[in-house]
Amino acid sequence: MTVITKGLVDGRVVAWRNLMNVRRNPDWLFAATVQPIMFVLLFAYVFGDAIGQSMGGGTGGEVYREFLIAGIFAQTVAFNSAFTVIGFANDLQKGIIDRFRSLPMSRLAVILGRTTSDLAVSVVALVVMSLCGLIVGWRIRGSFVDAVLGYLVLLLFAFAMSWIGALIGLVARSVEVAQSAGLMWMFPVSFISSAFVPVHLLPGFLQTLAEWNPFTAVVNAAREQFGNTFGNPPTGWPAENATLYAILSCVVIIAVFAPLATARYRKVASK
Amino acid sequence: MPISATEVAVRTEALVKTYGATRALDGVDLEIPAGKVLGLLGPNGAGKTTMVRILTTLLRPDSGRAWVAGHDVLADPNAVRKSIGLSGQYAAVDENLTGYENLYMVGRLYGMKPAAARNRAQQLIARFQLSDAADRPAKTYSGGMRRRLDLAGALVAEPTVVVLDEPTTGLDPRGRMDTWEVISELVSDGTTVLLTTQYLEEADQLAHNIMVIDKGKVIAEGSADELKAQVGGERLELVVADASELPTALRVLSDVGSGQPSADEHTRRVEVLVDAGPKALIEALRRLDAESVSVTDVGLHRPTLDDVFLSLTGHAAEETQGGAA
Ligand SMILES: Nc1ncnc2c1ncn2[C@@H]1O[C@H](COP(=O)(O)OP(=O)(O)OP(=O)(O)O)[C@@H](O)[C@H]1O
Ligand SMILES: [Mg+2]
Numbered sequence: 001m002t003v004i005t006k007g008l009v010d011g012r013v014v015a016w017r018n019l020m021n022v023r024r025n026p027d028w029l030f031a032a033t034v035q036p037i038m039f040v041l042l043f044a045y046v047f048g049d050a051i052g053q054s055m056g057g058g059t060g061g062e063v064y065r066e067f068l069i070a071g072i073f074a075q076t077v078a079f080n081s082a083f084t085v086i087g088f089a090n091d092l093q094k095g096i097i098d099r100f101r102s103l104p105m106s107r108l109a110v111i112l113g114r115t116t117s118d119l120a121v122s123v124v125a126l127v128v129m130s131l132c133g134l135i136v137g138w139r140i141r142g143s144f145v146d147a148v149l150g151y152l153v154l155l156l157f158a159f160a161m162s163w164i165g166a167l168i169g170l171v172a173r174s175v176e177v178a179q180s181a182g183l184m185w186m187f188p189v190s191f192i193s194s195a196f197v198p199v200h201l202l203p204g205f206l207q208t209l210a211e212w213n214p215f216t217a218v219v220n221a222a223r224e225q226f227g228n229t230f231g232n233p234p235t236g237w238p239a240e241n242a243t244l245y246a247i248l249s250c251v252v253i254i255a256v257f258a259p260l261a262t263a264r265y266r267k268v269a270s271k
Numbered sequence: 272m273p274i275s276a277t278e279v280a281v282r283t284e285a286l287v288k289t290y291g292a293t294r295a296l297d298g299v300d301l302e303i304p305a306g307k308v309l310g311l312l313g314p315n316g317a318g319k320t321t322m323v324r325i326l327t328t329l330l331r332p333d334s335g336r337a338w339v340a341g342h343d344v345l346a347d348p349n350a351v352r353k354s355i356g357l358s359g360q361y362a363a364v365d366e367n368l369t370g371y372e373n374l375y376m377v378g379r380l381y382g383m384k385p386a387a388a389r390n391r392a393q394q395l396i397a398r399f400q401l402s403d404a405a406d407r408p409a410k411t412y413s414g415g416m417r418r419r420l421d422l423a424g425a426l427v428a429e430p431t432v433v434v435l436d437e438p439t440t441g442l443d444p445r446g447r448m449d450t451w452e453v454i455s456e457l458v459s460d461g462t463t464v465l466l467t468t469q470y471l472e473e474a475d476q477l478a479h480n481i482m483v484i485d486k487g488k489v490i491a492e493g494s495a496d497e498l499k500a501q502v503g504g505e506r507l508e509l510v511v512a513d514a515s516e517l518p519t520a521l522r523v524l525s526d527v528g529s530g531q532p533s534a535d536e537h538t539r540r541v542e543v544l545v546d547a548g549p550k551a552l553i554e555a556l557r558r559l560d561a562e563s564v565s566v567t568d569v570g571l572h573r574p575t576l577d578d579v580f581l582s583l584t585g586h587a588a589e590e591t592q593g594g595a596a
Contacts, residue, residue: 006382013379017365017372024367024408095363099424102327104352105380 014113088169150225
């Protein structure tokens, strides 16, 4: 067996093990979907009319709900990287990582197995969120192929965020620290973006930051591919090339964080 | 210098590992001939787990070298991992997988094909008396069951070298006996075992060789008998019915014994080291009887590893050291 085949088999075994964990603890899936559903309801029905009106170009609440869903999708998959964080912190604490490190298995496989199994969780979460979106009036208005591309961008983003989560989980000193550290940084990243309001409605000094935020790119790309755009489209290179910029950002994130997480894994128990 | 794995299964040279000011290992040389059991004995914080982690590639030493099954631990860790099975100090089982699934997963990660991994998992489940619980998530297992499952995990790939860090800690007497039996079977199949323990009796029972470490340094080495011989021969102990009989008992024992007898007023116990145990015992009883001293308890004791430990380290094996976190 070549090194690569062994690595893939190991990754699959680890992913299987992680998914068995999810299956035996369905509370996790519950957590992965309930929070975004809350966000949909709160934003759509509490702020919906107000934000919709200030966006112009439509009839308020309904327009905003259609606008919102892509933002919620991106937020859902980004927050799912907290599972990667907690998963690793747990495995470290329970000694599972030591067990893995004493076995003749690929180093990368442990992390790859985790990031792919968490990707499967994101798929489930996206399905649930799409149904929820359809209920509040969101529709895919573009072509089937574009919609598939939109989902693929979201999943690529989920995968990229998961590698960041892997690093955080392997650095955290305890499961509790991991739990809050894994989520905390996600709030500014998702709020200073086009996820909940168009960038031009943000305070001036945050607009540039939000424009170049990869999170905005993912949201904009999804909106574009689902045909959920209204009024004047956002301008500037990152907004005009949202899909390209989103994909590039994800690739850069993976290229940076995969080696970092793997290096960290190597020495994590050698403390 | 690498040596043939058929003669020496595990070997270390001047291993050093420090944590800040703590010298967890302070130049340890160790050698386990193939097919033998080495008992690594030491109090809390002695450096046992540190040694285990270095030999199983989980930790890099600051200096020194180590070979396991003919492979250099630092240069070729993956080859080492293929040859070893580890059961760490704290059971590392996946709580949400069943016992069977845990073993299957380990088998697959050793590179076994699915069918082979399934068979092996089933064998081990039966071998470790976990059949009734095989399909329950491990989080429903008792501490002893987890420990057994973890030990089974170490044996999945039938490794040539098995490393067990305190394998019987937390087991009930029955579980301890079972584990001892498993280790004996491993040895009769030719497996080399490194076993750390705080139980002197355990090392005495299982190990061909014993190495005592304390504060990262080797303080004694040899077979159980050799170590006991360092402390001296047998000890004759007796308890008299009345404290007023102690002087007579002391006089008799100093005649039959090979050293100075000692007495404890409170427990009315007198003891002395003797050379020819049974003969000295009979002689002592006959003379005490002749002097009408009534004896309520008598015994001949071979020195235990506890005596060895006490005389070597100045503290008992189970005693916790100050400052060892
Ligand atoms: N990660 C660490 N950081 C700091 N000090 C450590 C670390 N690991 C071990 N030590 C120290 O190294 C020394 C040896 O520890 P080790 O775990 O090897 O002891 P041990 O013989 O296994 O003890 P026990 O019987 O309690 O398991 C101890 O003083 C311990 O405090
Ligand atoms: Mg220990």
